Amino acid sequence: MNVLEQKISDELNLEIDQVNRVIELLAGGATIPFIARYRKEVTGSLDEVVLTTIRDRHEQLVELEKRRESILASIEKQQKLTPELAGAIAQAETLNELEDIYLPYKPKRKTRASVAKEKGLEPLALTLFEQKQSEVNELAKTFIDAEKGVANEQEALDGARDIIAEWVSENQEARQKVRELFWNEGVIEAAVIKSKAESEEAQKFKDYFDWKEPIQKAPSHRLLAMRRAEKEGFITLNIEPPEAQAIASLEQQFVKGSSKASEQVSLAVKDSYKRLLKPSLETEIRVESKMKADAEAIQVFAANLKKLLLASPLGQKRVLALDPGFRTGTKLVCLDEQGALLFDTVLYQNEPQRETAKSATIVLGLCDRFKIEAIAIGNGTASRETEAFVKNIGLPKEILIVMVNESGASVYSASEVAREEFPNHDVTVRGAVSIGRRLKDPLAELVKIDPKSIGVGQYQHDVDQYKLKAGLDDVVVSCVNSVGVELNTASKELLAYVSGLGPQLAKSIVEYRNQHGAFADRKALLKVPRLGEKAFEQCAGFLRIRDSKNPLDASAVHPERYELVQQFAADLGCTIKDLMTSAELRKKLDLKKYVSDAVGLPTLNDILSELEKPGRDPREKFEVFEFAEGVHEIKDLKIGMKLPGIVTNVTAFGAFVDIGVHQDGLVHISHLSDKFIKDPNTVVAVQQKVQVTVVEVDIPRKRIALSMKSDPFGSSSPITNTARQERTPKPKAPIKAVESMEDKLAALRDKFKR
Numbered sequence: 001m002n003v004l005e006q007k008i009s010d011e012l013n014l015e016i017d018q019v020n021r022v023i024e025l026l027a028g029g030a031t032i033p034f035i036a037r038y039r040k041e042v043t044g045s046l047d048e049v050v051l052t053t054i055r056d057r058h059e060q061l062v063e064l065e066k067r068r069e070s071i072l073a074s075i076e077k078q079q080k081l082t083p084e085l086a087g088a089i090a091q092a093e094t095l096n097e098l099e100d101i102y103l104p105y106k107p108k109r110k111t112r113a114s115v116a117k118e119k120g121l122e123p124l125a126l127t128l129f130e131q132k133q134s135e136v137n138e139l140a141k142t143f144i145d146a147e148k149g150v151a152n153e154q155e156a157l158d159g160a161r162d163i164i165a166e167w168v169s170e171n172q173e174a175r176q177k178v179r180e181l182f183w184n185e186g187v188i189e190a191a192v193i194k195s196k197a198e199s200e201e202a203q204k205f206k207d208y209f210d211w212k213e214p215i216q217k218a219p220s221h222r223l224l225a226m227r228r229a230e231k232e233g234f235i236t237l238n239i240e241p242p243e244a245q246a247i248a249s250l251e252q253q254f255v256k257g258s259s260k261a262s263e264q265v266s267l268a269v270k271d272s273y274k275r276l277l278k279p280s281l282e283t284e285i286r287v288e289s290k291m292k293a294d295a296e297a298i299q300v301f302a303a304n305l306k307k308l309l310l311a312s313p314l315g316q317k318r319v320l321a322l323d324p325g326f327r328t329g330t331k332l333v334c335l336d337e338q339g340a341l342l343f344d345t346v347l348y349q350n351e352p353q354r355e356t357a358k359s360a361t362i363v364l365g366l367c368d369r370f371k372i373e374a375i376a377i378g379n380g381t382a383s384r385e386t387e388a389f390v391k392n393i394g395l396p397k398e399i400l401i402v403m404v405n406e407s408g409a410s411v412y413s414a415s416e417v418a419r420e421e422f423p424n425h426d427v428t429v430r431g432a433v434s435i436g437r438r439l440k441d442p443l444a445e446l447v448k449i450d451p452k453s454i455g456v457g458q459y460q461h462d463v464d465q466y467k468l469k470a471g472l473d474d475v476v477v478s479c480v481n482s483v484g485v486e487l488n489t490a491s492k493e494l495l496a497y498v499s500g501l502g503p504q505l506a507k508s509i510v511e512y513r514n515q516h517g518a519f520a521d522r523k524a525l526l527k528v529p530r531l532g533e534k535a536f537e538q539c540a541g542f543l544r545i546r547d548s549k550n551p552l553d554a555s556a557v558h559p560e561r562y563e564l565v566q567q568f569a570a571d572l573g574c575t576i577k578d579l580m581t582s583a584e585l586r587k588k589l590d591l592k593k594y595v596s597d598a599v600g601l602p603t604l605n606d607i608l609s610e611l612e613k614p615g616r617d618p619r620e621k622f623e624v625f626e627f628a629e630g631v632h633e634i635k636d637l638k639i640g641m642k643l644p645g646i647v648t649n650v651t652a653f654g655a656f657v658d659i660g661v662h663q664d665g666l667v668h669i670s671h672l673s674d675k676f677i678k679d680p681n682t683v684v685a686v687q688q689k690v691q692v693t694v695v696e697v698d699i700p701r702k703r704i705a706l707s708m709k710s711d712p713f714g715s716s717s718p719i720t721n722t723a724r725q726e727r728t729p730k731p732k733a734p735i736k737a738v739e740s741m742e743d744k745l746a747a748l749r750d751k752f753k754r
Contacts (some may be wrong), residue, residue, distance in 0.1 A: 002020070004058060004061045004065070004118055005019045005020050005023060005058075006011075006175055007020060007061060008054055008057050008058060008061070011057065012050065012053065012054065012057075013036075013048065014046075014050075014054075015044065016588050018043055018044050018046060019054060021043055022035065022043055022051060022054045022055075023045065023054070023058055025039060025042065025043075026055055026058075029430040029500075029534055029538070030480070030538065031477070031500060031538055032048050032051050032052055032055065032474070033477060033478060033481035033482070033499045033542065034479070034500065034537075034538050035051055035178060035607070036048045036051055037481075037541065037556070038541055038558050038560075038603070040600070040602035040603055040606075041598070041599065041600040041602060041603060045602050046552065048478055052474060053148035054241065060204075064094075064095060064098070066185055067095065067098060068089060068090070068092070068098060068531040071089060071098060071101075071102045072086065072089055074102070074105065074106075074107075075102070075105045080105055085101075088101055088103060089101055089102075096179070096284070097172075097176075100172040100175050100176065101172060101709060103172075104170040104176075105169045111162075111166065112159075112162040112165075112166075113162045113163045113165065113166035114677070115159070115162075116158075116159030116160065116162045116163050118148075119145070119148045119149050119150050119159055120143065120145065120148055121143055121156060121159040121160050121163060122148075122163055122361060123151070123588045124140060124143050124157075124159075124160040125159075125161075125163035125164050125167075126137065127139060127261070128157075128160050128161075128164065128264045128265060129164055129167070129261075129265060129266060130261070131255075131256045131257050131259055131261045132259070132261065133259065133260070133261045134259050134261070134512075135259050135260070136157065136260045136261055136264055137153050137157075140153035140154075140156040140157050140160075141153045141156075143156040143160075148750070150329045150470050157264060160264070161264055161267055161268040161271060162268075162271075163265075164265060164269075164270045164292050165266035165268045165269075165272035165275065166272070166276065167276070167279070168250065168254055168268065168269055168272035168273075168276075169272045169276035169277045169280065171253075173253065173538070174250055174253060174254075175277070175281065175566060177249050177250070178241070178246055178249070178250070178254070178273070178277050178278070178281050179281055179284070179285075181241040181242075181245065181246055181249065182215070182239070182240070182241050182281055182282070182285045183215070183216060183285070184241075185214075185241045185242055185245065186214065186215040186216070186239055186240060186241045186285065187212055187213065187214055187215065187239070187240065187241075188212070188213060188214075188215045188218055188223070188226070188237065188238070188239045188289075188610040189211070189212045189237070189238045189239075190208040190210070190211040190212070190226050190229070190230075190235045190236070190237055191209070191210060191235060191236050191238075191261075191338075192208075192209035192210065192234065193233065193234060193235060193236060193718035196233060196234045196653060197209060199234075201232070201234070202229075202234040203720055205225070205226075205232075205234050206229075206233060207231035207375040208225070208226050208229050208235050209235065210437050211226070211545040214301075215239055215285065215289060216607075218289070219293075219296075219652055219653070220292070220296035220297050220300075220652055221293075221297070221459060221651060221652045221653055223289060223290070223293040224290075224293050224294075224297060224459040224462045224463070226460065227290065227462065228462050233723065237286075238282075239282050239285055239286060239289075240278060240282060240482070243273070243274075246273055246277075246278070247269065247270055250269045250272070250273055251266055251269050254269050255269065258532050272636070279585075283706070289462070293463075294463040294464045294467060294468075294683060295467075296652065297457070297459055297460070297462075297463050297652075298463060298467060298468050298471040298472075298601070298736070299470070299471075300457065300650065300651060300652060300681070301451075301456065301457035301460055301471070301472065302471050302472060302474070302475045303650070303681050303685070304456035304457065304649060304650050304685075304686045305451055305454065305456055305457075305472060305475050305476070305686075306475050306478070306479060307685045307686035307687050307688075308442065308446065308454060308456055308686045308687060309442065309443045309446055309475070309476065309479040310442075310479055310482075310483070310618070310619050311442040311619070311687045312442075312444075312619055312620045312621060312623065313440060313441040313442060313443070313617070313619060313622060314374055314400070314402070314439050314440050314441075314622050315440065315441075315622070316337040316338065316440065317337065317373040317374050317375070317440060318334075318335065318336055318337055318370055318371050318372050318373050318374075318435070319335045319372065319374050319375070319376055319436045319437075319439055319440055320332065320333070320334050320335075320363070320366060320367060320370070320372045320374075320375045320376070321333050321334075321335065321375075321376040321377075321378075321404075321432050321433065321436025321437075321439070322347070322375065322376065322377045322378065322386055322390070322432065322435070323378045323380075323406070323409070323428065323431050323432040323435055324350070324378055324380065324381060324382035324383050324385070324386040325350070325381060325382055326350050326351060326352065326381065327348075327352065327353075328346075328348070328428075329347055329348045329353065329675065330347040330348070330349060330382070330386055331344070331346060331428045331429060331431065331432040332344065332345050332346065332347055332348065332361075332362075332363070332366070332432065333429060333432040333433050333436060333657070334366055334370045334372065335433065335436045335440070336745075338372075338489055339433075339436070339437045339440055339441075339444075341372055341425070341429075341433055341558075343366065343370065343414070344425065344429045344432070345362065346361060346428075346609065347359040347363070347424040349386065349389045350385050350386070350389075352384050354526035356389065359389070360389075360393040360394075363390065363393060363395075364393060364394065364395070367395060367396075367399060371433075373398075373399060373400070373401060374399060374400040374401075374439060375399060375401045375402070375434045376402055376404045376435050376438070377390065377401070377402070377403050378404055378409065378432075378435045379403050379404060379405055379406055379660075380406050380430075380662070381656060381662065382660065383403060384632035384633070384660055384661070384662070385632065386626070387401065387403060387627075388632065400624055401624075402439055402624055402625070403625070403627065403650065403660070404435050404436075404438050404439050404714075405438070405658070406431070406434075406435050406438075407454055407455035407456075407648075408446070408449045408450075408453045408454045409430055409431045409434045409435055409438075410427070411433045411449055411450065411453040412430065412431070412445075412448055412449045413427040413428070413430035413431040413434060414427050414430075415448070415449070417448050417493060418430040418434075418448075419486075421491075427582065434448075443479060443480065443483055443490065443494075443619075444490070444494050447476060447480065447493050447494050447497055448491070448493045448494075450471040451475075451476065452468070452472075455648070455649065455651050456648070456650075456686050457649075457722045471652060476497050477497050477499070480494065480542075481497070481498060481499050481542045482495040482499060482618055483617060483618060483619065484541060484542055484543070484544050484556060484615060484617075485498055485520050485543055485544065486543075486544050486545075486546065487509075487513075487522075487525075487543040487544060487545050488513065488519055488545060488547075491510070492506040492507050492509070492510045493506075494506075495509055495510070498539050498542050498543065499537045499539050499542050500534070500536075500537070500538020500539040501535065501536045501538075501539050504530070505528070505530065505531055505535060508528050508529050508530060508531065509525070509528050512527065512528045512529070517675045518547075519545055520545075520548065520549070521545060521548045521549065521550055521553050522540050522543065522548070522550075522553050523559070525539070525540065536559075537560070540558060541556055542556070542557050543616050546615070550562070550576075551577050551580055551614065552565060552576060552614075554614050554615045555580075555610045555611070555615050556606075556610050556614075556615065557607055557610050557611075557614075557616035561599070561603070561607060562593060564599065565579070565607060565608065565611070566606070567594070568594075571589075572585055572588055572589070579611055580611050580612075580614055583612070586608060586611060586612065589608065591604040591608065593604065625644070625646060625689055626644070627643075627645075627659065627660030628641075628643045628644060628659070628660065631659070631660060631661060632642060632660065632661065633661050633662065634661045634662070634663055634697065634699055634702055634704065635699055636661065637659075637661065637694050637697045637704065638654065638694065638697075639694055639695070639696065639697065640693065640694060640713075641693065641694040642691060642692070642693050642694075643659045643660075643690075643691070643692055643693075644689065644690070644691060645657040645659040645660075645665070645689070645690050645692050645706070646657055646658045646687060646688070646689055646690070647684050647685060647686055647687065647688045647690060648686065649664070649686065650680050650681055650684055650685060650686055651680065652669075652680070653668065653669050653680075654666055654667050654668040654669045654670075654671070654672065654680055655667045655672065655680055655683075655684045657690060657692055657706055659692065659704075659706070661704075663702050663704060664704075665692065665694070665704035665706040666704065666706060666707065667684075667692060667706045667707060667708055668705070670707075671695070671705075671706070671707035671708060671712060672684060672708050673708065673709065674709050674710055674711075683708075684708075690708060691708070692706040692707060692708055692711070693706065693707045693708075693712050694706060695707045695712050695713075710715055723727060735736055
């Protein structure tokens with residue numbers, strides 16, 4: 001039995017066989033979506049969340065074992081490895097514990113202690129450490145040696161204390177005591193660098209010019225904000241526990257009695273804490289608190305991204321897309337059912353080049369010419385003006401008019417992907433195409449953009465970029481495979497996220513499709529160069545071919561189970577198509593008859609569900625959302641207004657909501673509900689439609705505060721209670737809805753600091 005798998009089993013309360021099988025499947029090249037969907041009997045129906053946790057924890061433990069082996073090898077090379085030491089290393093369960101054990105044996109640069117040892121003062125340190133000697137000066141005189149650099153008894157005692165200080169700092173128990181004190185009682189303190197205090201760039205970090213709070217309670221977004229302010233040179237950060245308590249704890253451990261030698265040990269303990277232990281453990285706590293903050297920020301980002309990717313698709317409709325503008329005009333494109341570009345032009349229906357009648361004629365003519373079924377309008381500059389224009393030109397009522405979140409469209413339009421798709425069109429046309437395609441299928445379009453650029457995270461540029469990419473890739477992979485991908489129309493960017501494929505095979509599939517035409521069935525995938533049996537096993541069930549002769553190719557039934565479905569049909573004396581269209585036939589199936597060593601009831605029930613609704617889309621049905629009429633700009637807002645809005649971003653401190661005035665408003669966590677809320681994700685999600693009340697508006701600074709409470713202006717409002725507890729008193733300042741996430745954070749703190 002593998003120790004690592006047993007540890008994971010204990011931690012997650014799973015059967016050891018479940019963990020072993022998951023690790024074996026992953027080692028064999030299986031992906032998380034494939035295992036979750038098609039290997040339920042093997043894993044006991046573990047879902048993607050648990051499977052991902054097993055994978056990540058196993059990787060962590062493997063890295064821990066590698067470090068353990070490296071440490072053992074290092075100490076053995078020094079010929080200092082004893083059975084007791086080897087046993088302690090073998091039993092260490094965390095990296096911190098392992099590194100604490102290794103610290104005394106870790107090769108170091110020259111230290112004050114090593115210099116003292118070279119001067120022959122280690123025996124003096126040992127005698128003092130025993131604390132039985134009262135005449136320490138007389139003892140120290142015996143170690144005076146001019147040739148070794150010890151001129152007098154004071155220099156001898158100084159060197160001996162340096163050695164003792166290093167022993168204290170390398171003591172495993174002492175380090176753990178101070179480490180726990182850091183976490184339990186430690187305070188993070190920020191102070192402004194005075195020479196930078198008045199600079200314009202520093203003002204967004206003004207809340208941290210004089211800030212102090214327990215490190216244990218510092219929320220992830222605040223910790224990341226302070227670290228950014230420190231990195232940009234506006235503040236200094238310090239983390240430490242109560243010094244007196246830390247030193248007292250160490251003295252209790254090391255100082256035995258009240259002899260003169262004990263006094264020397266006490267001095268060494270104090271020096272050890274201030275010079276060695278505190279700086280070392282502060283660095284450790286900074287790293288670990290950053291890792292914790294990163295994990296929370298990535299989790300928030302991942303939850304938002306999943307909601308955005310799984311937003312309701314309009315489907316295969318003919319779309320006219322508008323990327324609104326004033327001075328440069330509004331970019332217009334027409335797309336067919338598959339999203340191919342049919343036509344593009346520029347409208348000037350807004351100031352300063354207002355050509356309303358001409359623009360109306362163009363739009364009406366294009367809608368008729370290309371049989372347009374929906375109009376997508378980017379929600380940026382001039383969006384509400386453009387929406388009003390479109391609604392007033394006499395379009396047929398059946399044409400939908402939809403505002404589309406355009407975050408990241410400019411990133412896509414300038415990307416290599418966009419240049420490859422539209423080499424003969426400029427960035428403005430590409431951006432408009434992206435807006436139109438987002439309406440048709442958000443998932444298929446958004447996978448072309450780096451998730452960091454979609455605008456649903458918090459401090460995403462400050463977290464560990466490797467972990468961020470891994471976490472967000474997991475989300476995209478999960479979303480793509482849960483929806484399924486149409487093999488004959490999908491872009492290589494979308495195909496790259498299908499289980500078992502990746503960028504190279506996705507590119508090969510598209511090239512093969514371009515050369516040989518549409519895939520007739522799933523088996524034809526095996527003709528694609530370098531796409532072997534293993535890749536086919538992993539990807540086939542997630543790819544759809546809606547016009548295949550085999551109706552199962554349009555479903556999530558895996559090809560490895562086609563024979564089983566054929567057996568269903570044979571036993572009922574019908575065709576597979578009959579089985580898929582007749583509920584009465586499906587009811588006649590006794591699934592227990594088909595249970596075998598390879599297939600159990602979980603898979604059989606999945607197959608039956610697919611036969612009922614082959615290739616069903618798990619995303620919600622599309623619904624048109626409309627902003628409030630007559631509210632187009634921030635100047636149209638009035639305190640107390642109740643407005644419809646769409647959540648654009650959820651953070652640890654609240655949610656940003658688009659209410660149709662070109663500037664997101666902020667609903668602070670204390671105003672998300674009438675009840676106390678610890679995690680905003682339990683109340684709201686990206687793309688959720690909500691009703692909000694305008695709490696505060698500052699037109700000159702474009703600041704908007706919103707509330708979802710039933711009585712946002714009541715006497716018990718958290719604006720006057722909860723926020724006051726979290727912030728030091730400050731003159732009232734309205735909240736600002738601004739362009740960047742950093743400024744949004746600063747605006748939030750300005751508002752709720754009182």
